[in-house]
Amino acid sequence: MKLEYLIRQLQDNQLEQLLQKEASNISSEQLLVYMVHRLDVDSELQFPYRKNRRQLYFGYDGIVYIQLFPLDHMIELVDSILNTKGKSANEIALALLNYRLYDA
Numbered sequence: 371m372k373l374e375y376l377i378r379q380l381q382d383n384q385l386e387q388l389l390q391k392e393a394s395n396i397s398s399e400q401l402l403v404y405m406v407h408r409l410d411v412d413s414e415l416q417f418p419y420r421k422n423r424r425q426l427y428f429g430y431d432g433i434v435y436i437q438l439f440p441l442d443h444m445i446e447l448v449d450s451i452l453n454t455k456g457k458s459a460n461e462i463a464l465a466l467l468n469y470r471l472y473d474a
Contacts (some may be wrong), residue, residue, distance in 0.1 A: 371392070371414065372413070372415065372463075373405075373411060373415060373438070373463040374411065374459045374460050375459075377448065377459040377463055380445065381459065385445075389401070401440065401441040402417070402418075402437055402440050402441070403415055403438045403440070403441055403444055404416050404417070404418060404435040404438065405435070405436050405438050406436075407433070407434050407436075409436055411463050417441075438466070438467075439470065444466065447469065448462060
C-alpha cells in the first residue's frame with residue numbers, strides 16, 4: 371500500500387476497516403507507519419510491530435523499514451496541522467513527507 375492510498379482511506383472514513391485487515395492485532399495508538407527502503411511517495415507502507423517504539427529505522431529479513439510517523443500523530447497532522455482541507459491525497463502525501471523530512 372502507498373501513502374496516498376492510506377490518506378484516501380482516512381479521507382473516506384475507511385481507516386478502521388483497513389486497519390482490521392492490515393494490523394488487526396495492534397491498537398491504533400501503538401501503530402507505527404513505516405516506509406520500505408526510503409521515505410518517498412512511491413514507497414510501500416508497512417505496519418511492522420516493534421516493541422521498541424523509539425526505532426526510526428530497522429532492518430529485518432533484508433528489508434529496511436523507515437518510520438514515517440506513529441499513526442495517531444499522522445492523523446493529527448492531516449486533520450489539523452498541515453492545513454489539508456480541499457487538497458488531494460497526493461498533495462497531502464507530499465506535505466506529510468516534506469514535514470517528516472524537514473520539520474519533524
